[in-house]
Amino acid sequence: MSDPDHRPATLSRTLALLAGVLAMLAAATNTFAVALAAGGFAALLLGAFKNTRRAVDTGAMALGGGVVVGAGSHAVAAIPLFGAVATVAAWDLAGHAIDVGEQLGRGADTRRLELVHAGAVAAVGLAAATAGFLLYRIAFRDVALSTLVFLLFASILLMAALRE
Amino acid sequence: MSDTVHRTERWVGVSALAFGAAAFGAGFRLPAAFLLAVVGVGYATAARAGSAPDVEVALERTLDEDAPEPGDSVTVTLEVTNAGERTLPDLRVVDGVPRTLDVADGSPRLGTALPPGESATVEYDIEARRGEHAFEPVRIAARDWLGTTERETERLTHTELTCVPELEALASFPLRSQATDYAGRVTTDTAGSGVEFHSTRQYRRGDPIARIDWARVAKTGDMTTVDFREERAAETVVVLDTRADAHVADADNESAIDYGVAAGSAVASASLDTSNRVGLAAFGPRWEWISPGLGRTHRVRLREALALSPAMAPTRPPEQFRPLVAFRRLRERLPADAQVVFVSPLVDSYALTVARRLETRGYAVTLLSPDVTDTSTPGRALARLERRRRLTAARAVNIRVVDWDPGTALPVALERASRRWRQ
Numbered sequence: 001m002s003d004p005d006h007r008p009a010t011l012s013r014t015l016a017l018l019a020g021v022l023a024m025l026a027a028a029t030n031t032f033a034v035a036l037a038a039g040g041f042a043a044l045l046l047g048a049f050k051n052t053r054r055a056v057d058t059g060a061m062a063l064g065g066g067v068v069v070g071a072g073s074h075a076v077a078a079i080p081l082f083g084a085v086a087t088v089a090a091w092d093l094a095g096h097a098i099d100v101g102e103q104l105g106r107g108a109d110t111r112r113l114e115l116v117h118a119g120a121v122a123a124v125g126l127a128a129a130t131a132g133f134l135l136y137r138i139a140f141r142d143v144a145l146s147t148l149v150f151l152l153f154a155s156i157l158l159m160a161a162l163r164e
Numbered sequence: 165m166s167d168t169v170h171r172t173e174r175w176v177g178v179s180a181l182a183f184g185a186a187a188f189g190a191g192f193r194l195p196a197a198f199l200l201a202v203v204g205v206g207y208a209t210a211a212r213a214g215s216a217p218d219v220e221v222a223l224e225r226t227l228d229e230d231a232p233e234p235g236d237s238v239t240v241t242l243e244v245t246n247a248g249e250r251t252l253p254d255l256r257v258v259d260g261v262p263r264t265l266d267v268a269d270g271s272p273r274l275g276t277a278l279p280p281g282e283s284a285t286v287e288y289d290i291e292a293r294r295g296e297h298a299f300e301p302v303r304i305a306a307r308d309w310l311g312t313t314e315r316e317t318e319r320l321t322h323t324e325l326t327c328v329p330e331l332e333a334l335a336s337f338p339l340r341s342q343a344t345d346y347a348g349r350v351t352t353d354t355a356g357s358g359v360e361f362h363s364t365r366q367y368r369r370g371d372p373i374a375r376i377d378w379a380r381v382a383k384t385g386d387m388t389t390v391d392f393r394e395e396r397a398a399e400t401v402v403v404l405d406t407r408a409d410a411h412v413a414d415a416d417n418e419s420a421i422d423y424g425v426a427a428g429s430a431v432a433s434a435s436l437d438t439s440n441r442v443g444l445a446a447f448g449p450r451w452e453w454i455s456p457g458l459g460r461t462h463r464v465r466l467r468e469a470l471a472l473s474p475a476m477a478p479t480r481p482p483e484q485f486r487p488l489v490a491f492r493r494l495r496e497r498l499p500a501d502a503q504v505v506f507v508s509p510l511v512d513s514y515a516l517t518v519a520r521r522l523e524t525r526g527y528a529v530t531l532l533s534p535d536v537t538d539t540s541t542p543g544r545a546l547a548r549l550e551r552r553r554r555l556t557a558a559r560a561v562n563i564r565v566v567d568w569d570p571g572t573a574l575p576v577a578l579e580r581a582s583r584r585w586r587q
Binding site: 057060061064065067068069071072074077080081084085087088091092095096099100103104105107108109110112113114115116117120121124125127128129131132133135136149152155156158 | 174175177178180181182184185186188189190192194195196197198199200201202203204205206207209210253254255256258270271273274275276277284286305309310311
């Protein structure tokens with residue numbers, strides 16, 4: 001039996017790289033952030049082509065770091081938010097590409113699986129980002145940072161509760 | 165039908181984003197950076213909320229051909245239908261291709277998402293091979309929307325691919341002169357009526373007039389009778405070497421057992437075509453015996469045994485082999501005047517021992533040996549030399565040897581071998 005081609009799935013990988021480019025653009029405010037994000041993207045690219053999860057994880061972490069560091073300099077709060085979503089999407093889709101490639105291989109028809117997964121990841125991220133953005137713009141425009149800290153603490157508690 | 169559910173741990177890292185952004189934003193008093201934690205928390209919450217869906221699927225597998233010949237490409241279609249109430253957002257299906265068959269084209273795997281009631285199909289081609297091949301359980305993995313948890317399961321849907329090839333066509337197989345008392349077409353060394361000249365002898369009262377040498381009577385007045393070589397029917401038993409040692413493959417990864425079965429089937433068909441009785445035995449851990457016989461029913465029986473008998477399967481048998489028991493069992497069944505066509509790749513010395521023992525016990529043995537050795541590695545080259553040495557040793561005790569290189573046609577090998585016997 002010819003060994004199936006177990007390289008990462010193409011569709012998810014392409015989407016991951018697109019998301020990575022978006023995240024990199026969102027981080028483009030100061031030199032440090034750009035350097036961090038570009039390095040991260042390079043590692044992500046390497047991981048997605050060479051089939052290594054560690055490179056994908058490290059790359060996504062650096063990319064996320066770039067987005068977070070760049071966030072401070074942005075005039076519009078929405079851009080880093082969607083940059084963060086793009087980072088998570090890039091990281092997850094690259095991992096998913098490796099995963100699908102490993103389990104099913106290139107020969108199998110996996111387009112629907114990949115599209116639905118990418119859709120779900122994008123939907124969750126966009127919902128979270130929109131909620132965060134609305135919260136920031138409307139309700140908590142003038143609140144102190146400490147309030148936000150407590151809010152985050154509350155959401156972590158919620159997360160913990162859902163885990164049970 | 166045992167399900168296992170496990171977390172894929174794929175979203176563990178997303179909390180790092182939440183905490184990292186929160187710490188950075190709080191530390192440097194940057195609300196915009198702090199806000200990014202919301203995204204991390206959102207993903208983590210959604211991932212936590214997911215649970216592996218129940219796999220309620222209906223499977224239906226169809227083959228496009230019922231009775232394929234070996235080498236034919238058979239298209240397998242597996243239809244997967246979501247029979248549950250919930251959408252399966254991440255469904256991975258791997259069809260259980262029989263271990264003994266190869267996928268020729270396409271992939272037996274599928275990744276899809278299925279709303280309730282919808283179905284998807286996996287389509288691929290497999291190459292049919294001799295024997296009965298049962299499909300194994302279909303492996304299914306289903307994940308939730310974000311892929312946090314995975315449920316793995318197996319579903320069995322019974323399908324079998326049965327491939328019973330026709331007996332190989334072979335014009336004739338040179339049998340040895342040992343024969344039975346039945347009239348037939350094998351020329352023996354016994355003097356009597358026939359076609360081929362044997363000897364002359366003094367006329368005895370009652371000899372047929374047609375066989376009196378009248379030319380001699382006219383010349384000398386002595387009455388002599390011409391004897392011909394008698395033609396009788398032979399009884400052949402094809403003994404296939406199916407011991408674990410004979411389960412070797414050549415450079416193209418074709419099994420010696422498959423070559424042996426092809427050769428045995430050719431010998432059987434040639435024997436039946438020339439009205440010689442032919443039987444079949446497997447000399448290996450799994451026993452198979454068909455007494456010599458003739459006729460259409462017998463042909464079908466041989467054909468099915470060669471294709472389907474577990475003893476002839478191309479996979480290495482797990483049972484332990486007891487050589488002495490097997491040999492005694494074979495001897496008990498072999499008719500006294502039968503000749504044996506022993507089919508073996510001859511890659512170990514015990515195969516030669518068997519051939520020799522049969523010959524010394526009075527069975528005329530023809531050793532038909534498909535050559536699966538090559539010279540790609542020093543070990544294989546050595547195996548080739550040893551095999552040649554065994555062939556020479558077999559010839560030395562008057563065993564007829566047909567050294568068949570499966571790359572060439574069997575009749576060519578037979579012709580080459582019989583030229584050697586005539587010398």
